[in-house]
Amino acid sequence: MAWVNAIVQGLLTGGLYALFACGLSLLFGVMKVVNLAHGDLATVAGYIGVGIIAVTRVPVLWSIPIVVVLMAVLGYVLQRSLIQAAITRGELTTLIVTFGLSIIIENGLQQFFTANSRGLGVGDSFITSSFSIGSQVVIAWFNLAIFVLAVVVLLALQQFMTRSRYGRLIRAVADDREAAQLSGADYRHVFGIAAAIAFGTVAIAGICDGMITTISPTIGTDTILLFAFASVVIGGLGSLWGTLLGGVVLGVAQAIGAQINPAWEQLAGYLVFLLVLVIRPQGLTSRGAAA
Amino acid sequence: MTEASGRQGDDPPEGRTPAAPRGSGPLLDVRDLVVHHGQLRALSGISLTVYPGEVYALIGANGAGKSTLLRTIAGLHRPTSGSVSYEGRDVTGLRPEKRAAAGIVMVPEGRRLFPSLSLEENLKVGASYARKGPWNIERVYELFPWMKERRAQQTAQMSGGEQQSVAIGRALVANPRVLLLDELSLGLAPVIVQRIYAMLPQVLSSGITVLLVEQDVSQALRVATHLQCLLEGRSMLEGTPAEVTRAQVEAAYFGADVASGEHPPETPPLADGSNALWPGSTPSSRAC
Numbered sequence: 289m290a291w292v293n294a295i296v297q298g299l300l301t302g303g304l305y306a307l308f309a310c311g312l313s314l315l316f317g318v319m320k321v322v323n324l325a326h327g328d329l330a331t332v333a334g335y336i337g338v339g340i341i342a343v344t345r346v347p348v349l350w351s352i353p354i355v356v357v358l359m360a361v362l363g364y365v366l367q368r369s370l371i372q373a374a375i376t377r378g379e380l381t382t383l384i385v386t387f388g389l390s391i392i393i394e395n396g397l398q399q400f401f402t403a404n405s406r407g408l409g410v411g412d413s414f415i416t417s418s419f420s421i422g423s424q425v426v427i428a429w430f431n432l433a434i435f436v437l438a439v440v441v442l443l444a445l446q447q448f449m450t451r452s453r454y455g456r457l458i459r460a461v462a463d464d465r466e467a468a469q470l471s472g473a474d475y476r477h478v479f480g481i482a483a484a485i486a487f488g489t490v491a492i493a494g495i496c497d498g499m500i501t502t503i504s505p506t507i508g509t510d511t512i513l514l515f516a517f518a519s520v521v522i523g524g525l526g527s528l529w530g531t532l533l534g535g536v537v538l539g540v541a542q543a544i545g546a547q548i549n550p551a552w553e554q555l556a557g558y559l560v561f562l563l564v565l566v567i568r569p570q571g572l573t574s575r576g577a578a579a
Numbered sequence: 580m581t582e583a584s585g586r587q588g589d590d591p592p593e594g595r596t597p598a599a600p601r602g603s604g605p606l607l608d609v610r611d612l613v614v615h616h617g618q619l620r621a622l623s624g625i626s627l628t629v630y631p632g633e634v635y636a637l638i639g640a641n642g643a644g645k646s647t648l649l650r651t652i653a654g655l656h657r658p659t660s661g662s663v664s665y666e667g668r669d670v671t672g673l674r675p676e677k678r679a680a681a682g683i684v685m686v687p688e689g690r691r692l693f694p695s696l697s698l699e700e701n702l703k704v705g706a707s708y709a710r711k712g713p714w715n716i717e718r719v720y721e722l723f724p725w726m727k728e729r730r731a732q733q734t735a736q737m738s739g740g741e742q743q744s745v746a747i748g749r750a751l752v753a754n755p756r757v758l759l760l761d762e763l764s765l766g767l768a769p770v771i772v773q774r775i776y777a778m779l780p781q782v783l784s785s786g787i788t789v790l791l792v793e794q795d796v797s798q799a800l801r802v803a804t805h806l807q808c809l810l811e812g813r814s815m816l817e818g819t820p821a822e823v824t825r826a827q828v829e830a831a832y833f834g835a836d837v838a839s840g841e842h843p844p845e846t847p848p849l850a851d852g853s854n855a856l857w858p859g860s861t862p863s864s865r866a867c
Contacts, residue, residue: 453703456696456700456703456704456707457704459695459696459700460693460700460701460704462695463694464693466675467691467692468704469654469655469674469675469676469679470653470655470679470684470687470691470750471704471708471749471753472676472707472753473704473708474676
């Protein structure tokens with residue numbers, strides 16, 4: 289039963305990983321930008337949440353929409369200015385620019401918030417309450433809520449991409465930038481919208497992370513970015529459900545590893561990641577890389 | 580040799596019979612366009628004037644600069660010098676998406692459909708920034724009736740001719756004033772090309788002006804009201820299909836000096852006895 293519990297816990301964690309990863313996947317799929325600052329953006333969102341709650345005293349859950357909107361606007365502006373300028377200069381430049389952004393964010397956060405870790409307290413009753421199935425499977429309501437939130441966000445994103453006008457334009461621009469221009473679409477604006485969505489989703493993930501555990505200035509690169517990359521690679525690029533699957537596989541692998549030996553949690557995750565790279569480099573979902 | 584010689588297109592269009600009433604000004608006016616691809620000079624001072632209602636054909640061999648000219652008019656290339664005016668307004672510095680929204684819409688060479696989108700989604704993208712006008716997705720389905728049943732299909736599974744039709748439909752739903760058609764016949768069987776060009780009368784009757792690029796000269800002469808022949812980035816010949824002789828077109832196409840009246844070189848015959856410029860064409864099929 290302890291194993292079942294480990295798998296269930298890993299599955300729930302996987303939802304959060306998928307939430308971290310979907311923005312990374314979107315940015316790469318649409319504009320071929322490997323955003324090395326993606327994890328740090330999650331951290332920034334968490335700290336913005338901390339700041340907003342400290343200053344305005346809004347309830348923690350209320351801070352989510354505020355932070356998401358702020359991060360989405362930041363995403364659009366950053367895309368239209370810095371990242372677009374990098375894209376114009378070539379793909380390698382985007383790598384250097386986002387790497388630089390990552391360093392600036394981490395050091396900026398350490399400067400203003402110190403290296404101490406912080407959490408976003410949700411209120412003890414909710415975060416600690418749980419229910420059990422059988423004798424050993426204990427599910428925290430809060431973890432379950434975050435998993436459900438992740439699925440809902442991915443579902444909404446999927447619907448947006450397939451049904452809405454801008455979702456269609458994002459896919460069109462990802463396919464053929466120039467042909468989209470000939471249809472009247474300013475691809476830079478469409479890129480900006482894609483970036484706004486990516487920043488918005490990673491903001492949700494960052495705040496959730498801050499509520500489940502704690503955040504510190506360096507976790508963005510140390511863990512979040514790596515987990516997001518692993519989820520994207522395991523699941524396969526260009527598919528949102530693949531990203532969810534990748535996150536869940538990573539989460540379950542980590543949980544099982546930890547069950548064997550607490551020191552093997554991360555190792556087990558990366559072993560599965562390497563295994564997928566060797567056996568199925570296109571990822572578990574067979575759609576392959578986005579065009 | 581860099582100076583533009585042997586050009587006949589600089590003069591005002593005397594004797595030109597635009598399809599629309601004479602009072603209307605040019606829809607598209609290109610002046611002395613010079614375009615470079617890196618070091619390479621692709622266009623050396625091309626001018627052309629397109630009047631409303633015309634079918635203006637740009638012909639020429641591979642590498643003559645036809646597609647470059649069309650892409651520059653669509654805004655995809657920045658000219659080194661020269662200007663592009665549309666509806667009397669200078670649009671030389673305008674971005675391609677702004678030109679499309681203003682009514683200059685191009686069907687690019689090689690179709691360039693969105694492969695991960697369905698047929699209907701391709702058309703919807705084309706309609707995203709549409710001007711007001713007679714064309715919409717339903718009307719495109721009337722023009723190409725086979726599309727309606729297959730609208731949910733990915734275009735990658737379709738034949739070249741079908742893809743070309745989708746590309747035309749995607750441009751039409753934007754309600755262009757001037758439609759730029761880049762090598763519609765590329766890679767398609769002659770019978771398919773005929774079928775695709777059959778849509779042209781309906782396009783023209785909806786008030787759209789057409790500027791097209793063709794390597795297939797007989798096809799171009801069949802539909803054009805005005806033509807210009809390019810060679811290595813220069814204009815070699817301009818006129819209406821009635822004004823130009825077959826010998827002149829051959830000379831311009833292959834590079835003999837038409838102005839000096841020098842005898843044009845023999846056109847290389849093809850194995851089947853027809854010739855490179857007029858594959859299988861009869862004099863009557865070229866009559867316009």
